[in-house]
Amino acid sequence: MIASIARKEFSEIVRDGRFKWTAGIMALLLLTALAAGYQKYSAYMDIQRMSQDQTNAQWLNQGDKNPHAGAHYGNYAFKPAGPLAFFDNGINNYAGTALFMEAHKQNFAIGRPATDQSSIGRFGDLSGAMILQLLMPLLIIFLGFTAFSGERESGTLRQVLSMGVSNRQLLWGKALGIGGVVLLIVGLCVLAGGLALSLTGPSTESESLGARATLMALSYVLYGGIFLFLTLAVSAWAKNARTALMVLIGFWAFAGFLAPKAAVEISKAIHPTPAFGKWMADMRSHQMRGFDGVPPFVRFEQESREIFAEYGAESIAELPVYVGALRLQKFEEYDFPVFEQHYGQLRDSYTNQRRLQDRIGIVAPTLPLRSLSMALAGTDLIRHVNFADAAEAYRRDMVLKVNNYLGEAAASLNTGYGGGNVLIADEAIFAMVPPFRFDSRGLQATLAEHAGNFIALMLWLAAALGLALWSVQRLKVEED
């Protein structure tokens, strides 16, 4: 019985002239978005790889110079786009792409594509994810809001129920029929996109591409299911079709547009992001006065006895390493806790904001889905933070290596300082710093962080289903 209801629902929708239009537009947009996304993604990745190779070569061929000057010349980390960025570009437009790694300074990734875009870019990206997050629910609402209310208005509901169909059977049949139509449109496009992608060959080292895509598909199916059952629930509950439509569109606009922005503002009010000027001034003055209130130059003087003792020396002359290099490295290390505190504070505010936004997802399913989708695409905040962390670790290692080298190779400078006796490093020396490579944390870590969002989607689906079952149970056959 369920099957024949589903079949009837399916063919009724598909035969409707309006369906062809809606489906056609939806498919066209989705294919455009996927094609544009893929084109941007591959262009970005080509440039990213090329730039990373170039910067590595530049590091090696920077010319013969003092090794510490080499650390000032530094190196760049360029952020890879994320394995499924062509589908969901996530925060990529709003996060930096190039991170300068140099002596003495921890830097932000700079070069946000959004600053090189017209202000209209703030309306959002036309991406596969955007279409599935915002347009798919509306499609489901359009196809399903008359499921019960329409039949009641045309009087066929009484007939159907008099044939011995249970209310629940009717619900499942309609859900299957409408769900089938949506899957047909969306699924075909996504398949086409996937096929095109596999033919041209994804250029990233997979990063568990298959698992990511599967989980992504699952999340969107859950999300579609939520809107499907909500639509059916409201359709069964509402007095007439137009009330059902208004309620559903209201909810859709709330979940898709209002709630995300409201969640952002609320999270910013509770966990404020420091303004750039304030943050920069705080950090730099902290750096200058020293982490514990002792300026670096003073601290080095105070601690010099202990520092020399580590090398079994009592004075500079006895040191087996070059004191200049030693001091450079110590200064470097004095700054670590300052950077950790201030960059950490900023990162914590981001993380807390994101978590709060996810939690607000309890009132709007678009929020947890959006987070999940970005995470699976590898275009989320966590991955960006991982990237910045990896770059900082690389920077510290790079500086340590050159300073250590300078310390050992220039040890004779302690006693015989004079013009001309200056240490120069060449390509072979700079080669001791390996090229930068970003290995993102695996899928598992991503999943652990986003378990809450999966649960939120499940809860939403359960609630929507419960609501639908409850609504059809008290389904009125006649209009009042």
Add this chain to the structure above:
Amino acid sequence: MKRIIISHEARQLFRSGAFRALLLMVAGAVAFAAWSGQRSIDRQVEGANAAIAFEDGRRGKMRADTEQYQAQVAAEGGEYQFASAQHAPGAGPPQGTNAGVVGSTTAKYLRMPPTGLAPFSIGQSDIQLSYVPVSMNPTMYITKDNELENPVNLMTGSFDIAFVVIFLLPIFILAISYDLLSSEKERGTLAMILAHPISLRELMASKIIARAGVLLAGVLVLGIVALLAVGTNLDLADTWARFGLWMAATLLYALFWFAMSVLVNVYGKNSAANGIALAGTWLALVVVVPTLVSLLATTLYPAPSRMELTTAARQAQTEAESTYMARLSEYYYDHLEFVPEGDERAMDFLTVAMANRNAIEKAVRPLYDEFQSQLNLQESLVQRFQFISPAIMMQLALNEISGTSADRYEHFLNQAYDFRVEWSEFFTVKFLQRAPLRPQDYDQLPAFEYREEPFATVLMRLVPSLLGMLVLLTGAILIPFLRLRRYQVATS
């Protein structure tokens, strides 16, 4: 008769719980948006103040050192001397006497003040800093930093009043007018009303006037309350002129959506079909078309990649270094503290460093100009394509009115670029002459005052958007007006 219908409709509206709830929601949304817009602007101002205080404070400290040094020289006799550049603190004249050190290690933050209406439309001001540092560093350093906002928040966008007007207001308008005629027809009351001496056009107009009147009165009141609450410079005519423009734009935009309701209603479909058509129109005009236009702009005129720019700048740096510097110089380049005190070469190294910066500036400048020119091409494409979506026109207009448009920002940056030349000139001359900087020299530093664009320029830029909306609105009114003649009053 018309008056009876208008007042009847207005009363009916107020009695409907749904309408009151909607009105309350609009009020809530405006209040929330005003609050969050205010927070955003406050944050910008706080950041600007802190940055200015920090850099001015560092220069103030250097000035205080020179004052002390001057007193010491006066007391002990001797010559007021020029210090060599050092990283480590040491004996001798303070670093503040060296113009090259002061000019390259401290910056002057320039700010673009927010207009009185800035909290109404945040625009790109949550990414682009409204305060930029100027120093002897190359021009590219001016726009190097961005605001520190969480990228997720930037992606989502601000809940400002512009969002309420562009996204939410149409939904409220459509919700109270999508079944304007269809509901009367479905209930069978339409034929009855038209039995009275009133034409269908008059009926339609009366219904719209009642709804638009009530809603727009509400918007006007809310707007004024919001302005008084979060607007600044309320004593300036500029603020009120901008507010007037804001209201005019909002009125045009709101009327456009009322007209869309009428347009859909005259085709005689049932309420549910009208609802679908209008929801689809909203989605297309407010969400889909703007993203398509943006996609078109970035595809046709893509900005060069910042990554390529970075590697190109490094290439320029390497070349500059190899041409300008001997190996020894390179060593001292980054660490001038290694230079023995009083060694003449120390000066040369800072000079070389500056020559080096100049070379980089020259090599990289064309690349930066390419960014700006691509961005300008994108903006002009958006300007041309704005007419296919009232939402784009409205966003451009509201950014312009609030002073958060791309054009005003460019106007600010151009002033900053000019000021950089003046500012670095001051230090370069003194440095090259090895003239020690005295306390009174600090009082002669070039001052920056942001020059606001003439209001006429702002108006000129607004004309296309406002005119476009007017044309669209006229079209949307005219079509249904002509079509109403053929409207079927009763369901057949």
